[in-house]
Amino acid sequence: MKLNGEEEEEKVVVGYALTSKKKKSFLKPNFIALARNKGIFFVAIDLNKPMLEQGPFDVVLHKLPGKEWREIIEDYRHKHPEVTILDPPDAIQHLLNRQSMLQNVAELNLSDCHGKVGVPQQLVITKNASASTIPYEVTKAGMKLPLVAKPLVVDGSAKSHELCIAYDELSLLKLEPPLVLQEFVNHGGLLFKIYIVGETIKVVRRFSLPNVGKHELLDVDGLFRFPRVSCAAASADEADLDPNIAEHPPKPLLERLARDLRRRLGLHLFNIDMIREHGTKDVFYVIDINYFPGYGKMPEYEQIFIDFLLSLVKNKV
Numbered sequence: 001m002k003l004n005g006e007e008e009e010e011k012v013v014v015g016y017a018l019t020s021k022k023k024k025s026f027l028k029p030n031f032i033a034l035a036r037n038k039g040i041f042f043v044a045i046d047l048n049k050p051m052l053e054q055g056p057f058d059v060v061l062h063k064l065p066g067k068e069w070r071e072i073i074e075d076y077r078h079k080h081p082e083v084t085i086l087d088p089p090d091a092i093q094h095l096l097n098r099q100s101m102l103q104n105v106a107e108l109n110l111s112d113c114h115g116k117v118g119v120p121q122q123l124v125i126t127k128n129a130s131a132s133t134i135p136y137e138v139t140k141a142g143m144k145l146p147l148v149a150k151p152l153v154v155d156g157s158a159k160s161h162e163l164c165i166a167y168d169e170l171s172l173l174k175l176e177p178p179l180v181l182q183e184f185v186n187h188g189g190l191l192f193k194i195y196i197v198g199e200t201i202k203v204v205r206r207f208s209l210p211n212v213g214k215h216e217l218l219d220v221d222g223l224f225r226f227p228r229v230s231c232a233a234a235s236a237d238e239a240d241l242d243p244n245i246a247e248h249p250p251k252p253l254l255e256r257l258a259r260d261l262r263r264r265l266g267l268h269l270f271n272i273d274m275i276r277e278h279g280t281k282d283v284f285y286v287i288d289i290n291y292f293p294g295y296g297k298m299p300e301y302e303q304i305f306i307d308f309l310l311s312l313v314k315n316k317v
């Protein structure tokens with residue numbers, strides 16, 4: 001966007017609509033200052049005023065729950081096709097349901113990429129299903145215990161991140177549909193978080209749930225409820241870890257995975273939770289994909305975002 005005045009300096013105006021939690025974790029003062037030095041200005045979108053009366057914006061960055069906001073941003077997008085919307089609501093929508101979230105991964109063919117990427121076997125238990133039918137459905141699908149039970153819809157609420165592990169058949173009766181049941185994959189207690197910002201990929205390691213062995217399966221029964229792991233889990237990047245578990249997934253594999261998912265999902269901003277099947281070198285599973293995740297925890301996110309925002313505007317000219 002050209003500024004009025006004698007010197008025509010390139011200025012990028014980014015309108016944002018974020019929760020206060022996201023604003024705090026992402027729009028940190030040093031990021032805002034660094035961006036300003038590069039001509040990038042963040043402007044809060046006023047939710048109490050019509051969006052069409054605001055701006056002009058070069059880019060709109062948003063993550064707010066609810067249908068109402070989705071309609072506002074969709075309407076704005078159609079009336080202002082020249083503005084880059086990060087990201088289009090219909091594309092985000094795909095990630096808000098744990099069934100559709102992983103469909104694209106299941107359809108990928110990453111042969112010749114130094115490894116395999118799949119999704120754990122999973123089963124959807126719909127809202128109207130009675131919990132009493134779950135053991136039968138699980139057996140029919142040929143799924144093995146333990147299973148991770150995840151709320152079907154991811155709506156930004158704490159509840160949608162309340163997961164549990166079901167160790168035995170009886171515990172399945174206590175589950176509350178709608179949910180997705182996923183086979184638990186042993187992965188040595190370590191998870192790779194693959195952050196994507198446009199074409200940039202950054203991988204960090206986090207501690208995750210420990211392996212479940214035959215002993216646990218015999219000794220532990222019931223449901224193990226666990227709170228939001230990604231917020232609680234410490235970074236494992238500095239830890240002294242078994243290299244068979246902690247070695248990063250091969251770069252060509254990550255690059256293909258990120259590129260293909262970016263295209264298929266139509267998103268610029270997301271992260272992928274990936275685990276390596278314990279005892280293998282190159283068998284990976286994607287267990288979760290998040291839209292506009294906690295970039296504040298990604299090393300060098302400030303510079304990566306500045307470069308990304310500038311590239312968006314440059315490529316438009």
Ligand SMILES: Nc1ncnc2c1ncn2[C@@H]1O[C@H](COP(=O)(O)OP(=O)(O)OP(=O)(O)O)[C@@H](O)[C@H]1O
Binds near residue numbers: 120207287
């Ligand atoms: N199929 C699985 N096998 C083994 N562990 C799993 C599996 N699915 C989930 N986990 C563990 O549970 C954690 C939470 O699961 P998941 O990432 O799906 O939940 P989430 O609430 O969407 O997380 P986020 O906060 O990243 O959005 C994972 O980080 C991992 O430690």
Ligand SMILES: O=P(O)(O)O[C@H]1[C@H](O)[C@@H](O)[C@H](OP(=O)(O)O)[C@@H](OP(=O)(O)O)[C@H]1O
Binds near residue numbers: 230294
């Ligand atoms: O970066 P990872 O570890 O994946 O975790 C993120 C979640 O995946 C995001 O969904 C969180 O964002 P929201 O709270 O806006 O949904 C996000 O919240 P944050 O941006 O406030 O940190 C994180 O909890």
Ligand SMILES: [Mg+2]
Binds near residue numbers: 288
């Ligand atoms: Mg996750």
Ligand SMILES: [Mg+2]
Binds near residue numbers: 154289290
């Ligand atoms: Mg998630």
